[in-house]
Amino acid sequence: MDDFATRLLAWYDDHGRHNLPWQRDATPYHVWLSEIMLQQTQVATVIPYYERFIESFPDIHALAGADTDAVLHHWSGLGYYARARNLHRAAKTLVSDFAGEFPADIDALQALPGIGRSTAGAILSTALGGRAAILDGNVKRVLARFHAVEGWPGKTAVAATLWQLAEQHTPESRVSDYTQAIMDLGATLCTRSKPDCQRCPQAQGCTALRLERQGEFPGKKPKKSIPTRRTHFVIAYTPKGELLLERRPASGIWGGLWCFPEVQDAKSASRYCEETLFADVAAITELPSLRHSFSHYHLEISPLLLTLSRAPTLIRERDELRFWPAKESPQVGLAAPVKRLWQEAAAVLTNSKKGDK
DNA sequence: AAGTCGGGGGA
DNA sequence: TCCCCAGACTT
Known part of the structure; x- marks a missing residue:
């Protein structure tokens, strides 16, 4: 075991995080779920999602059998919804092909959808007693600084070096602790801004600290300007007090989630109701537009609340087009702005109903 | 190698 | 506003 691992483990025993929800009972299922949720997502954001998920799907069989x-x-609201679709697919595969047990093999783990090299390493080392390295955002930052x-x-070459x-650095023994320790170091001391080098167990050997260049590692991603796209959401409201949602295709943005139908402009919103729903529009209300930002573009959403004068009769009960009671948002996948809009629309409708009386 | 895929926290 | 977060996958 090298000095780096020795110092890290000593520090971890006293200062590491030992009480995260997925550490309390670190089964492969718990560790796997946490690793998927934590991809590109901060710990504090994940915790409530993790708790709710485990409560509804306590084990891999429950998950595999779920809708x-x-x-x-x-x-x-958690984002990167391909993670959820891949998680569900992997659960089905694990149950059908592996008797619900995780293979203690790095390549077999990586063959499952949603599990790449780093996540496979984390599951193997943390929950399956194997030895494998990980390279997440924390580890990249710690190693890039320590070795300048x-x-x-x-960049491929930089990643290969890391x-x-x-x-x-990954030791032969205490691999599980080491894996957790290096992530804890990156998350609590060797942070992106204002690293606490005074308390760092690796201060002695850290090249970035010696050069006083902590802020320069890891190198920054080249920035690119991102475009703004505009869209209109059709919020169709029926006399029965329902709102219409459309299931999005499995690939692309918000894949597999339910969303208000999108149109180009206000005129095509009415046409949409008449031609697709075979319904007459009694009133149109423009709700305040909202700006939603992705990593690669901004989306300017103009919501249009269309009150239908009669029930849309000719809609076949299509799988991808369904009405839901406006009272509470439906128990399906909803993107963050869609969930927000649903609540706003429901509030507007409640108030206007009161006003009528 | 570059682009796609979310949403939020922190500065 | 900008950057980045326990990355993986597609093109």
Whole structure:
């Protein structure tokens, strides 16, 4: 075991995080779920989602047998919904092909959807007693600073260097603790801004600290300007007090989630109701538009509340087009702005109903 | 190698 | 506003 791992483990025993929800009973299922939820997502954000998910799907059999809509419902607001779809697929595979047990093999783990090299390493080392390196955002930052690795980790060559260092430092014993420890170090001391080098167990050997260049590692991602796209949401309200949602295709943004139908402009919103729903529009209310930002573009959403004068009769009960009672948002996958709009629309409708009386 | 895929916290 | 977070997958 090298000095890096020795110092890290000593620090971890006293200062590491030992009470995260998925550490209390670190089964492969718990660790797997947490690792998927934690991809590109901060710990504090994940915790309530994790608790609710485990409560509804306590084990892999419950997850494998669940409806996709129920799984996506529990993921609503967390983002990167392909993670939930892949999680569900992997659960089905694990139950059908592996008797519900996780293979203690890095390649077999990586063959499951949603599990890449780092997540496979985390599951193997943390929950299955194996030895494998991980390389998440925390580890990249710690290693890039300690070894003064120049360049943005998104570059293949930089990532390869970091992976090699990660493998090199991973000890033969206490692998589980080491894996958790290096993530804890990155999350609590070796943070993105204002790292607490005074308390760091690796201060002695850290090259970035010696050069006083902590802020330069890891190298920054080259920034690109992102476009703004505009869309209108059709919020169709029936006399029965229902709102219409449309299931989005499995691929693309908000894949598999339910959303208000999208149209180009206000005129096509009425046409949509007449031609697709075979319904007459009694009133149109423009709700305040909202701006929703993704990593690669901004979306300007203009919501249009269309009150239908009679029930849309000719809609076949299509799987991808359904009405739901406006009272409470449905138990399916809803993107964050859709969930927000649902509540706003429901509030507007409640108030206007009161006003009528 | 570059693009796609969310949403929120922190500065 | 900007950056990035316990990344994986597609093109």
